[in-house]
Amino acid sequence: MSDLALDRAAAVPSVAQERVETPFRRFVAEFAESKLALLGLGVFVVIALTAIFAPWLAPQNPYDLGQLDIMDGRMEPGTVGGAGFTFWLGTDDQGRDMLSGIMYGLRISLSVGAGSALIACFIGASLGLLAAYAGGRTDSLIMRLVDLQLSFPAILAALMILAFLGKGILNVVIALVLVEWAYYARTVRGTALVERRREYIEAAHCLALPTRRILFRHLLPNCMPPLIVVATMQVARAIALEATLSFLGLGVPITEPSLGLLIANGYEYMLSGKYWISFYPGIALLITIVSINLVGDQLRDVLNPRLRK
Amino acid sequence: MSSATLDRPQPQAAPDAAPPMVELRGVSRRFEKKLDFAGKLARRLGAPVREEVVHAVDGVDLAIRRGEVVGLVGESGCGKSTLGRMVAGILPPTAGTILRDGRDVATLPPAEAREIKLRTQMIFQDPYASLNPRMRVADIVGEAPLVHGIVARSEFDAYVDEQLRRAGLDPAFKRRYPHQFSGGQRQRIGIARALAVKPDFLVCDEAVAALDVSIQAQILNLFMALRRELDLTYLFISHDLGVVEHLSDRVVIMYLGRVLEEAPAEEVFRRPNHPYTQSLLASVPRIEARKRAFSVVQGEIPSPLNPPSGCHFHPRCPHAMERCKAERPRLREIAPGHRSACHLNDAAAGTA
Numbered sequence: 001m002s003d004l005a006l007d008r009a010a011a012v013p014s015v016a017q018e019r020v021e022t023p024f025r026r027f028v029a030e031f032a033e034s035k036l037a038l039l040g041l042g043v044f045v046v047i048a049l050t051a052i053f054a055p056w057l058a059p060q061n062p063y064d065l066g067q068l069d070i071m072d073g074r075m076e077p078g079t080v081g082g083a084g085f086t087f088w089l090g091t092d093d094q095g096r097d098m099l100s101g102i103m104y105g106l107r108i109s110l111s112v113g114a115g116s117a118l119i120a121c122f123i124g125a126s127l128g129l130l131a132a133y134a135g136g137r138t139d140s141l142i143m144r145l146v147d148l149q150l151s152f153p154a155i156l157a158a159l160m161i162l163a164f165l166g167k168g169i170l171n172v173v174i175a176l177v178l179v180e181w182a183y184y185a186r187t188v189r190g191t192a193l194v195e196r197r198r199e200y201i202e203a204a205h206c207l208a209l210p211t212r213r214i215l216f217r218h219l220l221p222n223c224m225p226p227l228i229v230v231a232t233m234q235v236a237r238a239i240a241l242e243a244t245l246s247f248l249g250l251g252v253p254i255t256e257p258s259l260g261l262l263i264a265n266g267y268e269y270m271l272s273g274k275y276w277i278s279f280y281p282g283i284a285l286l287i288t289i290v291s292i293n294l295v296g297d298q299l300r301d302v303l304n305p306r307l308r309k
Numbered sequence: 310m311s312s313a314t315l316d317r318p319q320p321q322a323a324p325d326a327a328p329p330m331v332e333l334r335g336v337s338r339r340f341e342k343k344l345d346f347a348g349k350l351a352r353r354l355g356a357p358v359r360e361e362v363v364h365a366v367d368g369v370d371l372a373i374r375r376g377e378v379v380g381l382v383g384e385s386g387c388g389k390s391t392l393g394r395m396v397a398g399i400l401p402p403t404a405g406t407i408l409r410d411g412r413d414v415a416t417l418p419p420a421e422a423r424e425i426k427l428r429t430q431m432i433f434q435d436p437y438a439s440l441n442p443r444m445r446v447a448d449i450v451g452e453a454p455l456v457h458g459i460v461a462r463s464e465f466d467a468y469v470d471e472q473l474r475r476a477g478l479d480p481a482f483k484r485r486y487p488h489q490f491s492g493g494q495r496q497r498i499g500i501a502r503a504l505a506v507k508p509d510f511l512v513c514d515e516a517v518a519a520l521d522v523s524i525q526a527q528i529l530n531l532f533m534a535l536r537r538e539l540d541l542t543y544l545f546i547s548h549d550l551g552v553v554e555h556l557s558d559r560v561v562i563m564y565l566g567r568v569l570e571e572a573p574a575e576e577v578f579r580r581p582n583h584p585y586t587q588s589l590l591a592s593v594p595r596i597e598a599r600k601r602a603f604s605v606v607q608g609e610i611p612s613p614l615n616p617p618s619g620c621h622f623h624p625r626c627p628h629a630m631e632r633c634k635a636e637r638p639r640l641r642e643i644a645p646g647h648r649s650a651c652h653l654n655d656a657a658a659g660t661a
């Protein structure tokens with residue numbers, strides 16, 4: 001009998017006080033291996049902070065027509081305007097400071113992009129999880145919808161939805177959610193199909209845990225890595241898509257311009273040498289999208305176990 | 310080493326009136342691989358494709374009494390895991406009934422079905438895949454008891470500590486994640502998780518097969534200690550006859566979804582009746598067996614998609630007769646507590 005007690009004790013490891021290595025800490029360390037991704041992340045954080053604190057940082061409120069002076073219109077970058085501050089990036093035809101316009105435009109672009117990506121992620125991930133878990137007809141139905149959605153060019157689908165719903169920030173978000181949920185659904189379903197066959201899910205069944213709990217506490221957390229990658233990339237895609245829609249005049253209203261609309265507004269002056277009205281918003285858009293994609297690329301490398309060395 | 314026999318207390322002789330703890334009656338499980346669209350089209354055009362059906366388990370009768378350790382043995386793919394999952398209630402049979410304490414588990418009201426389900430727990434083969442990698446040990450072990458109200462939140466910590474300690478783990482490590490443990494320790498976490506919902510029956514599916522030999526012995530000893538402590542009943546699935554011999558009171562031999570022989574452990578090893586069991590035993594490298602000719606079971610395992618007619622074993626059986634190809638032998642009692650499914654027993658009975 002006494003040897004049994006010994007046997008049990010034998011399994012107890014000896015070192016008790018070491019730093020607990022959580023999956024998150026390991027993830028952070030691996031992410032930081034790419035300097036480019038860190039740069040992307042740093043740039044994105046600066047951009048996001050600028051967008052969030054735009055009302056306090058911007059020299060001017062570009063949406064307040066009372067602050068705009070038509071006399072300041074189309075000034076070159078670096079000119080000092082009537083209100084006494086320098087237009088570092090010039091002004092547009094209404095005398096709007098481009099730097100302030102970009103800061104506020106980023107606010108709209110980022111919140112529309114991130115908001116739609118988040119909602120689409122929630123809807124898509126839930127449907128993908130359900131498809132994988134339920135199987136059979138539910139699975140077929142959801143996946144046919146996904147196929148249908150993905151077989152359609154996103155920009156075309158979004159244009160059609162907006163033509164039907166009309167302009168407006170909320171409608172843009174709805175259109176973006178409708179064209180994007182399918183990516184999340186497909187990604188989550190693929191991972192969940194593999195994960196749900198694993199023994200820890202069987203163990204959860206054996207422990208008679210409620211289905212909702214198995215889905216969201218056991219299955220979903222193990223489908224997160226590819227979902228995070230897709231979500232990051234989709235935020236960038238949503239921002240680009242929103243810019244395109246606004247550029248085409250179907251997106252956000254003219255009173256609250258996003259980056260896409262700013263570019264569109266300056267477009268007609270491109271040929272007359274007033275390049276800055278379109279150029280700087282374009283650069284801001286480009287930097288935003290590239291920085292998000294840099295982060296996304298590294299996330300994919302770190303989170304995809306098949307690419308692991 | 311006498312511990313092998315010491316570790317195996319005799320099962321309490323249950324009064325015959327009490328129903329077995331678990332009873333399977335004609336339990337079968339088929340897996341169908343449905344044709345996809347292309348397959349259906351191909352069949353329309355006359356291609357020889359058909360829906361594939363695997364009879365993973367085919368009409369199994371089995372009774373397990375309270376306090377028993379039943380060893381289930383068979384080659385890879387013969388349906389052991391499928392049978393174990395059905396017994397554990399995580400895979401419904403496609404035919405037949407499973408009785409728990411004499412009651413059909415398929416017809417129980419939900420609350421009772423849940424309670425019955427909790428009383429049977431499973432220990433899995435892969436100590437890596439069987440623990441959720443994103444949960445801490447404390448949550449892995451304590452989640453189900455909390456959800457089912459077995460333990461109050463205020464007693465959660467003490468309860469988890471107790472479960473871990475009983476499985477031979479230091480509760481100091483309960484904030485860790487599974488990847489920080491060795492295979493043997495993970496298996497102990499799995500055992501603690503199962504015991505935390507107070508089962509009286511454990512289905513161990515190759516529970517030590519993935520571990521080092523030295524660790525195997527520790528885990529097997531733990532199983533037997535827990536058996537004494539908690540009055541557990543076991544269905545011990547393994548392809549390793551040696552492991553089963555040391556643990557089991559009774560051994561069940563499976564082949565291609567069917568039970569071929571079933572007898573008290575000593576009987577099986579001393580007087581194997583079925584030709585398949587005999588060749589299996591001949592291939593076990595045991596000390597006595599080394600003196601004998603080492604004859605592995607001859608021939609390939611037939612595909613479960615296309616099992617042989619009659620006796621499934623006939624293509625590999627040295628004693629096969631015409632009758633074996635046509636007629637499925639029934640599992641018959643050939644000695645008290647010893648059942649075997651082979652036509653040779655009829656011939657022996659006929660000539661005697």
Ligand SMILES: Nc1ncnc2c1ncn2[C@@H]1O[C@H](COP(=O)(O)OP(=O)(O)OP(=O)(O)O)[C@@H](O)[C@H]1O
Pocket residue numbers: 340341363364365383384385386387388389390391392548613
């Ligand atoms: N979910 C499933 N879908 C289709 N076929 C399955 C499924 N599970 C098992 N099978 C098939 O059923 C048969 C029995 O499988 P099972 O896993 O029960 O065998 P096993 O005896 O446990 O084998 P092993 O020793 O390799 O674990 C196999 O032919 C297998 O391919």
Ligand code: SF4
Pocket residue numbers: 583584585620621622623624626627628629630633638650651652653
């Ligand atoms: S029934 Fe026939 S083929 Fe099957 S084991 Fe017995 S003798 Fe061999």
Ligand SMILES: [Mg+2]
Pocket residue numbers: 389390391514515
């Ligand atoms: Mg198996």
